[in-house]
Amino acid sequence: MASTLDEDNYPDPLVSRGRGSGLWRVAVLAVVLIACAVAFALFGDRIPVDVVMTFVGLLAVVGVFCLFALASGLFRFASGEERRTVSRAMVDSLPYGALVADRDGRIVYVNAQYGAFAGGFANGVPVGVPRLFAGQAEASEAIYRLSRAAKDGRSAVEDIRIVGGLGGREADPMRAYWYRVSVRPLPETDEFRRGAVAWSVEDITRDKENIEVAFRDLQRAIDYLDHAPAGFFSADAEGRIQYLNSTLADWLGYDLAEFNSGHLGLQDIVRGDGATLLMRGRGDGEIRTEIIDLDLVRRNGMTFPVRLLHRAARLADGELGETRTLVLDQTNAPDTEEELRAAEVRFSRFFNDTPFAIATLDGNGRIVRTNAPFGRIFRWSGEEKSLELQPMAELISEAARERFARAVADAAAHKSEIQPVDAQLSAAGDHAVRLYVSGSETSAGSPESINVYALDMTDQRKLEAQFAQSQKMQAVGQLAGGVAHDFNNLLTAIIGFSDLLLLKHKPGDPSFSELMQIKQNANRAAGLTRQLLAFSRQQTLRPQVLELPLIIDDLSVLFKRIIGDRITLDVEHGRSIWPVRADLVQLEQVIINLVVNARDAMPEGGSITIRTDNVSAAEAARFNFEGFVPADYVLIEVEDTGTGMPPEVLAKIFEPFFTTKELGKGTGLGLSTVYGIIKQTEGFIYPISVVGAGTTFKIFLPRYAQVAAEPAGKAAAPVKDLTGHERILLVEDEESVRAFSARALRVTGYEVHEAEGGEEALEVLDDLGYEVDLIISDVVMPEMDGPTLLKHVRKRAADLKVIFVSGYAEDSVRRDIEDDQSVDFLPKPYTLDQINSKVKDVLSRAGGREAES
Numbered sequence: 001m002a003s004t005l006d007e008d009n010y011p012d013p014l015v016s017r018g019r020g021s022g023l024w025r026v027a028v029l030a031v032v033l034i035a036c037a038v039a040f041a042l043f044g045d046r047i048p049v050d051v052v053m054t055f056v057g058l059l060a061v062v063g064v065f066c067l068f069a070l071a072s073g074l075f076r077f078a079s080g081e082e083r084r085t086v087s088r089a090m091v092d093s094l095p096y097g098a099l100v101a102d103r104d105g106r107i108v109y110v111n112a113q114y115g116a117f118a119g120g121f122a123n124g125v126p127v128g129v130p131r132l133f134a135g136q137a138e139a140s141e142a143i144y145r146l147s148r149a150a151k152d153g154r155s156a157v158e159d160i161r162i163v164g165g166l167g168g169r170e171a172d173p174m175r176a177y178w179y180r181v182s183v184r185p186l187p188e189t190d191e192f193r194r195g196a197v198a199w200s201v202e203d204i205t206r207d208k209e210n211i212e213v214a215f216r217d218l219q220r221a222i223d224y225l226d227h228a229p230a231g232f233f234s235a236d237a238e239g240r241i242q243y244l245n246s247t248l249a250d251w252l253g254y255d256l257a258e259f260n261s262g263h264l265g266l267q268d269i270v271r272g273d274g275a276t277l278l279m280r281g282r283g284d285g286e287i288r289t290e291i292i293d294l295d296l297v298r299r300n301g302m303t304f305p306v307r308l309l310h311r312a313a314r315l316a317d318g319e320l321g322e323t324r325t326l327v328l329d330q331t332n333a334p335d336t337e338e339e340l341r342a343a344e345v346r347f348s349r350f351f352n353d354t355p356f357a358i359a360t361l362d363g364n365g366r367i368v369r370t371n372a373p374f375g376r377i378f379r380w381s382g383e384e385k386s387l388e389l390q391p392m393a394e395l396i397s398e399a400a401r402e403r404f405a406r407a408v409a410d411a412a413a414h415k416s417e418i419q420p421v422d423a424q425l426s427a428a429g430d431h432a433v434r435l436y437v438s439g440s441e442t443s444a445g446s447p448e449s450i451n452v453y454a455l456d457m458t459d460q461r462k463l464e465a466q467f468a469q470s471q472k473m474q475a476v477g478q479l480a481g482g483v484a485h486d487f488n489n490l491l492t493a494i495i496g497f498s499d500l501l502l503l504k505h506k507p508g509d510p511s512f513s514e515l516m517q518i519k520q521n522a523n524r525a526a527g528l529t530r531q532l533l534a535f536s537r538q539q540t541l542r543p544q545v546l547e548l549p550l551i552i553d554d555l556s557v558l559f560k561r562i563i564g565d566r567i568t569l570d571v572e573h574g575r576s577i578w579p580v581r582a583d584l585v586q587l588e589q590v591i592i593n594l595v596v597n598a599r600d601a602m603p604e605g606g607s608i609t610i611r612t613d614n615v616s617a618a619e620a621a622r623f624n625f626e627g628f629v630p631a632d633y634v635l636i637e638v639e640d641t642g643t644g645m646p647p648e649v650l651a652k653i654f655e656p657f658f659t660t661k662e663l664g665k666g667t668g669l670g671l672s673t674v675y676g677i678i679k680q681t682e683g684f685i686y687p688i689s690v691v692g693a694g695t696t697f698k699i700f701l702p703r704y705a706q707v708a709a710e711p712a713g714k715a716a717a718p719v720k721d722l723t724g725h726e727r728i729l730l731v732e733d734e735e736s737v738r739a740f741s742a743r744a745l746r747v748t749g750y751e752v753h754e755a756e757g758g759e760e761a762l763e764v765l766d767d768l769g770y771e772v773d774l775i776i777s778d779v780v781m782p783e784m785d786g787p788t789l790l791k792h793v794r795k796r797a798a799d800l801k802v803i804f805v806s807g808y809a810e811d812s813v814r815r816d817i818e819d820d821q822s823v824d825f826l827p828k829p830y831t832l833d834q835i836n837s838k839v840k841d842v843l844s845r846a847g848g849r850e851a852e853s
Contacts, residue, residue: 036055040052091111092111092112092113093112094111094113095113095202096113096180096200096201096202096203097110097111097113097114097115097116097117097120097200097201097202098110098111098113098114098198098199098200099111099114099126099128099129099198099199099200099201100186100196100197100198100199101128101150101196101197101199102195102196102197103150103151103153103195103196103197105128105130107126107127107128108196110126114126114201117132117166117201118165118166118167118171119132119166119167120132128199129143129146129181129183129199129201130143130146130147132166132201133160133162133166133181136160136162136166138160138161138162138163139160139162139179142158142159142160142181143158143160143181145158146158146181146182146183149183150183150197150199153185153195153197154185155182155183155184155185156182156183157180157181157182158180158181158182159178159179159180159204159208160178160179160180160181161176161177161178162176162177162178162179163175163176163177164177165177165205166179175205176205177203177205178203178204178205178207178208179201179202179203179204179205180200180201180202180204181199181200181201181202182199182200183197183198183199183200184197184198185197185198186198225245226245226246226247226256227246227247228245228247229247230247230326230327230328230329231245231247231248231251231306231326231327231328231329232244232245232247232248232324232325232326232327233245233248233269233325233327234322234323234324234325235265235266235278235322235323235325236262236322237321237322239265239266239267239275239278240261240262240263240264240265241261241262241264241265241266241269242261242262242322243261244256244259244264248327251296251298251304251327251329252269252296252297252298252299253298253299253300254299266278268297269296269297270294270295270296270297278292278308278310278312278323278325289309289310289311290308290309290310290311291307291308291309291310292307292308292310293305293306293307293308293330294306294308295440296327297416301414301415301416302414303414303439303440304329304330304331305329305330305331306327306328306329306330307327307328307330308325308326308327308328309325309326309328310323310324310325310326311323311324311325312324351371352371352372352373353372354371354373355373356373356377356453356454356455356456357370357371357373357374357376357377357378357433357453357454357455357456358370358371358373358374358451358452358453358454359371359374359392359451359452359454360440360448360450360451360452361392361408361448361449361450361451361452362447362448362449362450363412363447363449363450364391365391365392365393365404365405365408365450366390366391366392367390367391367392368447368448369448374454377431377433377454377456378395378425378427378433378454379425379427379431392404392452393405394426395425395426395427396423396424396425396426396433396435397423397424397425397426398426399423399424400421400422400423400424403421403423404421404423404435404437407419407421407435407437408437408450410437411437411438411439411450411451412439412449412450413439414439415439418436418437418438420434420435420436420437421434421435421437422434422435422457423435430458430461431456431458432456432457432458432460432461433454433455433456433457433458434454434455434457435452435453435454436452436453436454436455437450437451437452438450438451438453439451486807487525487807488807488828488829489734489736489737489807489828490736491522491525491828491829492737492740492828492829492830493734493736493737493739493740494518494519494522494829495519495522495523495829495830495831496737496740496741496744496829496830496831496832496835497740498515498518498519498522499519499744499831499832499833500740500743500744500747500832501515502515502516502519503747503832522829543581543582543583543681544581544582544583544584545579545580545581545704546579546580546581546582546584546587547577547579548577548580548612548634548636548701549573549577549612551584551587551588551591552571552573552591552610552612552636553571555588555591555592556569556571558592559592559595559608562592562595562596562599563595563598563599563608564599566602566604566605566606567599567602567605567606567607567608568606568607568608569607569608569609569610570607570608570609570610571609571610571611572609572610572611572612573611573612573613574611574612574613574614576614577612577613577614577634578614578632578634578703578704579634579703579704580634580701580702580703580704581702581704582681582701583677583681586677586681587677587681589673589674589677590674590677590678590699591610591636591638593671593673593674594638594674594697595608595610595638597671598638598639598640598642598695599640601640601642601643601644601694601695602640602641602642602643606640606641606642606694607640607641608638608639608640609637609638609639609640610636610637610638610639611635611636611637611639612634612635612636612637613634613635613637614632614633614634614635614703615632615633615634615635615700616632617630617631617632618630620632620633620700625684625686627684628684628686628700629684631702631703632702632703633683633684633700633701633702633703634700634701634702634703635698635699635700636698636699636701637696637697637698637699638696638697638699639694639695639696639697640694640695640696641693641694642694642695643691643692643694644689644690644691644692644693644694644695645687645689645691645695646691650687650689653671653687654671654672654674654675655672678699678701681701681702682702683699683700683701683702684699684700685697685698685699685700686698686700721840722748722833722836722837722840723748723749724748724749724750724839724840724843725749725750725751726750726751726773726774726843727750727751727753727768727771727772727773727774728745728750728751728752728753728772728773728774728775728776728839729752729753729754729755729761729764729765729768729772729774729775729776730742730745730752730753730754730755730776730777731754731755731756731757731758731760731761731775731776731777731778731781731786731789732754732756732776732777732778732781732805733756733757733778733781733782734778735756737778737828738754738756741776741835742754744832744835744836745835745836745839748836750839753768753772757781757782757783757784758777758781758783758784758785758786758788758789758792759783759784761775761777761789762789762792762793765793765796770793770796770797770800772800773801773843774800774801774802774803774839774842774843775793775800775801775802775803776802776803776805776826776839777789777790777802777803777804777805778804778805778806779804779805779806780806786804786806790802790823794822801824801842801843801845802822802823802824803823803824803825803826803838803839803842804823804824804825804826805825805826805827805828805830806825806827806828807827807828807829824838824842826838
């Protein structure tokens with residue numbers, strides 16, 4: 001028998017044994033045939049014809065039989081190069097049987113292990129895998145599927161269980177044997193155009209038996225754990241319970257058959273913040289068992305005390321791993337007297353050292369027991385023992401008693417979702433608390449059935465009130481700023497046209513005095529808008545370096561006329577007062593306002609003291625004012641000996657339109673304006689007042705750090721000649737302001753082009769080819785505002801001079817401009833001289849079309 005596969009087909013010695021001696025047998029056969037041919041040639045005339053014909057017939061029969069066997073595959077011609085290699089030895093050493101056959105089942109190769117199976121060979125010839133399992137009914141379906149896969153050239157694997165196995169001397173007829181049979185296609189070759197397939201048969205009985213033993217042991221361990229006399233559960237990092245034993249399920253009232261992993265959370269079985277306590281783990285990753293005493297919640301809402309032996313650890317990446325918790329029912333836990341005493345001491349420490357108040361109530365809401373913070377928060381003296389039987393509702397305001405009563409009723413009914421109650425205390429003072437109410441399992445003879453936890457919310461309520469007040473102040477400030485902006489437009493037109501009329505009506509004209517009255521009242525109205533802008537911190541400040549002692553000394557003469565003869569004025573200056581940087585006019589307004597308020601607080605006379613002093617950062621750190629930032633400051637104090645202010649008035653003095661004066665004697669904007677100016681100057685102001693003793697206002701202004709050389713201001717020296725002939729584009733959406741400004745500039749000789757918005761201004765610039773010397777634009781306009789217009793202009797004319805006019809503060813306007821140093825600013829309202837002076841000043845600087853030419 002021969003093989004046509006090459007070296008990689010691993011011919012098995014069981015199939016090809018004797019092939020090594022096949023060559024000499026063929027040689028002997030050839031010699032015999034040649035000898036017969038020679039004998040017939042030499043002695044043919046002596047040999048009978050029938051003998052010759054019989055011999056020739058025998059050779060023909062043998063030849064036909066060999067051709068038929070070769071065609072049917074009973075034997076093949078073996079390659080002369082076929083011999084055992086290392087790869088064949090490796091295949092023969094595999095621990096499972098291997099067989100190679102074509103898709104029609106003709107065997108090409110088997111390894112030694114395959115021959116070890118009982119029935120692997122029949123009459124010295126290997127049999128195919130389907131025939132190997134042919135007598136096993138349990139394997140019929142699996143073998144059929146594998147055979148179909150071999151036919152189709154697909155891979156397939158089947159585990160086959162056979163009682164008694166494939167037989168053999170060591171087989172146990174009562175034992176179940178397992179075989180893993182697989183088939184996979186091999187690449188096509190010249191001989192096998194349809195490709196061959198490789199079969200493998202492996203005895204996996206021992207592995208299956210090991211798995212079955214491990215499974216039985218696991219089932220036995222789970223059964224032990226399920227019916228242990230203690231509860232057990234495990235939760236993942238999200239607090240979802242992954243396992244619950246039968247004992248704990250019975251305690252909690254759950255059917256274990258209905259339990260699904262992850263559908264129950266720690267918050268479902270642990271009351272309050274206990275779930276967070278169980279999920280906190282250890283930050284260093286160490287696994288440690290903790291003992292935790294708390295209450296678990298049954299499915300019906302009732303609670304029972306337990307002791308938990310709890311383990312939780314962090315994983316290597318810092319995440320919390322799964323927890324393991326043993327649960328011991330403490331409902332009837334027997335403790336020794338010493339253990340009970342030690343537990344009582346530990347609980348007493350914990351109970352009294354908490355930062356919040358705790359009280360236990362009976363079913364009627366009466367106080368049974370309290371901890372130490374309860375007396376502090378609820379203003380208890382600690383000696384009034386009769387209060388322990390007092391209804392707790394009497395300690396809170398009447399407005400919250402109904403909600404508290406409902407919460408107590410819900411806790412008595414063992415409801416789990418109880419909303420906290422916010423309440424004011426009935427004791428004197430503005431003290432607020434938040435009450436958390438929950439029910440508890442009562443022990444025999446104990447009246448305690450409800451727990452109340454109280455958090456002191458007084459500071460938080462104050463912060464919330466301050467935040468609400470700041471929002472209100474901001475809203476009023478925005479309203480005031482908007483009103484001042486629109487009013488400034490009107491005042492600009494009134495003052496401007498008054499100036500134009502005054503050019504025609506000289507002092508001897510009968511209408512001169514009326515025109516002056518109009519202008520003076522318009523200027524007074526402009527002062528009111530400055531107050532509104534100061535209050536909203538949107539006014540234009542012109543800061544400069546100031547020496548406070550000189551300013552206060554200059555104002556002293558004015559102060560003495562303001563306060564009258566019944567009030568004395570004292571001025572005290574510290575040594576070497578540091579300079580500050582502030583707006584002179586606004587700072588004078590602040591001091592005058594405070595002096596006038598001090599005068600009004602002393603109707604029967606008294607004294608006013610103004611002090612200045614330096615406050616270093618170390619000294620400032622000792623002050624306890626809210627929001628105060630320690631640094632170097634210059635302090636201004638305005639102190640009076642008047643009536644003082646109670647705390648409820650002191651808390652509102654900086655609110656807009658708040659006043660304690662009679663109707664018609666105050667606008668309520670004085671101190672709010674003072675507050676806005678100081679804040680806009682980056683300072684602080686704090687009042688200190690004692691009823692009947694007087695009030696002191698402390699103003700802290702930042703110390704100005706002197707630089708080597710002060711930069712020169714933009715303003716040039718005053719010019720007398722305000723005429724010009726340059727081309728100016730005026731952009732203003734308010735028609736009256738635009739009309740006045742255009743006339744004011746034309747009167748002085750300028751060529752003025754007008755636009756009522758940014759879009760129209762760009763069209764005018766396109767028509768003029770951007771041949772203009774100056775653009776005067778309002779900042780706030782519909783559709784396209786001034787800063788947006790500036791961006792479009794800079795794309796075509798990077799050096800074009802621009803003046804922005806606005807009723808808002810210059811700083812707030814410049815924040816919206818990318819290149820704020822390329823524009824000048826003119827605040828509204830402005831007069832005829834102010835706009836002409838500003839235009840002349842800007843155009844007189846180097847640049848512009850004339851300078852370029």
